[in-house]
Amino acid sequence: MPPSPPDDLPGAPGASGAPSASDPPDRPVADGARPPASRDDHDRTATATATDRSEPVGGMFDVVVVGAGPAGASAARAAARAGATVCLLERAELPRYKTCGGGLVGLSVDHAGVDPSRLTRASVDQLTIAIDGRLTRTRRRPGRPMLSMVMRAEFDQALVESARAAGAVIRTGTHVTGIREHDAGAGRDIAAGRVADGHITDSHAIDDHAIDDHVVVAVRGGPDVVARVVVGADGTSGRVGAYVGVRLDQVDVGLEGEFPVDAAMARRWAGRMLIDLGPVPGSYAWLFPKGEILTVGVIGSRDDGGALRSYYADMVRRLGLDGVTPLHDSGHLTRVRAAGSPLRRGRVLVAGDAAGLLDPWTREGISFALRSGRLAGEAAARVAAGEPRALDDYPRQVEAVLGPEMDAGREVQAVFVRHPGLLYTFLAAVPGGFGLFGRIVAGQTTVANQLRRPGVRTLTAAITR
Numbered sequence: 001m002p003p004s005p006p007d008d009l010p011g012a013p014g015a016s017g018a019p020s021a022s023d024p025p026d027r028p029v030a031d032g033a034r035p036p037a038s039r040d041d042h043d044r045t046a047t048a049t050a051t052d053r054s055e056p057v058g059g060m061f062d063v064v065v066v067g068a069g070p071a072g073a074s075a076a077r078a079a080a081r082a083g084a085t086v087c088l089l090e091r092a093e094l095p096r097y098k099t100c101g102g103g104l105v106g107l108s109v110d111h112a113g114v115d116p117s118r119l120t121r122a123s124v125d126q127l128t129i130a131i132d133g134r135l136t137r138t139r140r141r142p143g144r145p146m147l148s149m150v151m152r153a154e155f156d157q158a159l160v161e162s163a164r165a166a167g168a169v170i171r172t173g174t175h176v177t178g179i180r181e182h183d184a185g186a187g188r189d190i191a192a193g194r195v196a197d198g199h200i201t202d203s204h205a206i207d208d209h210a211i212d213d214h215v216v217v218a219v220r221g222g223p224d225v226v227a228r229v230v231v232g233a234d235g236t237s238g239r240v241g242a243y244v245g246v247r248l249d250q251v252d253v254g255l256e257g258e259f260p261v262d263a264a265m266a267r268r269w270a271g272r273m274l275i276d277l278g279p280v281p282g283s284y285a286w287l288f289p290k291g292e293i294l295t296v297g298v299i300g301s302r303d304d305g306g307a308l309r310s311y312y313a314d315m316v317r318r319l320g321l322d323g324v325t326p327l328h329d330s331g332h333l334t335r336v337r338a339a340g341s342p343l344r345r346g347r348v349l350v351a352g353d354a355a356g357l358l359d360p361w362t363r364e365g366i367s368f369a370l371r372s373g374r375l376a377g378e379a380a381a382r383v384a385a386g387e388p389r390a391l392d393d394y395p396r397q398v399e400a401v402l403g404p405e406m407d408a409g410r411e412v413q414a415v416f417v418r419h420p421g422l423l424y425t426f427l428a429a430v431p432g433g434f435g436l437f438g439r440i441v442a443g444q445t446t447v448a449n450q451l452r453r454p455g456v457r458t459l460t461a462a463i464t465r
């Protein structure tokens with residue numbers, strides 16, 4: 001039985017540019033130097049078929065979740081555990097690749113709700129820090145790991161299996177193409193099927209009352225699926241975020257490769273990650289060790305795409321990996337919501353990347369996806385249980401739990417953009433600096449808590465003035 005996520009998400013009562021549904025995810029790196037070693041998600045879905053073939057396609061559920069990443073799986077599991085009927089729709093076949101470092105911070109491990117030990121490829125207790133390949137310094141916390149390294153395909157699959165075990169129906173190879181909320185007019189629009197045994201079977205006789213106060217989820221090539229509540233967890237390029245009207249104030253691009261290495265190279269990086277502060281303001285690169293696979297990536301503003309491609313190529317060369325054919329080589333956007341951006345429209349909630357919930361500084365997003373997904377799933381299940389006002393709580397809870405962390409990440413990112421040397425000095429040379437970083441990554445404290453300390457706020461304000 002997998003462990004349950006901790007019950008410490010406070011249910012506190014009452015947090016530009018719209019995301020485009022046309023931005024494809026996980027694009028191959030467009031540097032022309034290497035052919036992509038993997039197909040992207042769109043390629044996969046072109047030939048995809050549903051995993052649960054025994055399940056009828058289309059139907060009515062209390063909760064439909066769109067997207068089976070950490071946010072969607074977490075939402076589906078939470079809603080199913082609370083007793084709702086749940087359908088999780090995912091356009092890819094699982095397991096699917098996701099461009100991601102696969103670094104689990106302590107909060108991600110705490111909130112995963114699956115046993116991380118069998119998924120962890122490596123634990124990291126050492127940090128090598130550098131500035132654009134120079135001033136390399138290594139710091140250690142022997143026996144006190146900060147970060148757990150996973151392959152996202154395996155991690156996400158385990159989360160989905162835990163949602164299935166909780167009772168959620170999983171439909172893969174199912175591409176959601178639109179959302180419509182039922183009202184009097186829309187009810188006639190979607191009079192596209194007869195409800196029989198909870199499923200739409202005939203396309204001309206749906207009973208308006210059967211779908212009153214429901215959301216219709218349109219699926220490519222298949223009948224609509226109907227839900228009382230929809231949770232959009234379809235990532236940075238998701239349609240549901242666009243439907244809800246999510247507004248963004250930071251859009252970054254990450255470029256990443258997964259490199260198979262020999263035993264000697266694997267030993268060199270065992271238990272040690274590299275963070276390199278980049279030449280482009282606000283950018284950095286990483287090497288995350290996963291045994292005989294090294295994940296190398298860079299991230300920075302989408303506006304600096306050309307410079308980031310050069311930076312990525314430099315990193316790969318400096319690390320001696322330019323002769324290695326990567327297993328995957330791709331790019332993906334990360335997007336940070338603007339303060340006050342909507343998290344809900346009617347009976348539709350958004351969670352994780354679809355809502356722009358991630359740390360603006362590190363671009364760590366898995367812990368944000370797991371936590372917001374769970375809150376969304378729980379709120380959705382309460383509606384099904386006869387508490388229609390439960391959806392009002394979701395935005396307030398997200399603001400209360402994740403808002404301070406995002407605000408703190410914005411502040412640190414502002415310092416980092418202007419004074420990358422300060423961050424380097426803090427980690428490489430200031431007594432206690434690396435220890436504090438390790439405690440933050442391990443989840444023993446947060447940046448938000450640290451910024452509230454006397455003197456720290458004044459100092460940050462002075463630096464960013």
Ligand SMILES: Cc1cc2nc3c(=O)[nH]c(=O)nc-3n(C[C@H](O)[C@H](O)[C@H](O)COP(=O)(O)OP(=O)(O)OC[C@H]3O[C@@H](n4cnc5c(N)ncnc54)[C@H](O)[C@@H]3O)c2cc1C
Pocket residue numbers: 041066067068069070071072089090091092096098099100101102103104105108174175176177233234235236237238239253254255256297299331332333334351352353354358363364365366367369
């Ligand atoms: C280069 C890079 C490195 C990163 N490294 C880290 C890291 O080391 N640690 C960390 O914590 N975070 C990292 N992140 C951020 C992290 O990857 C995301 O924050 C996290 O994946 C968000 O999870 P999610 O469930 O919201 O979205 P996703 O994981 O993107 O899942 C969305 C799902 O929705 C599906 N979907 C999309 N559209 C549709 C549709 N129309 N119909 C049906 N399904 C659909 C997709 O196929 C996908 O499976 C990184 C990001 C990047 C770009």
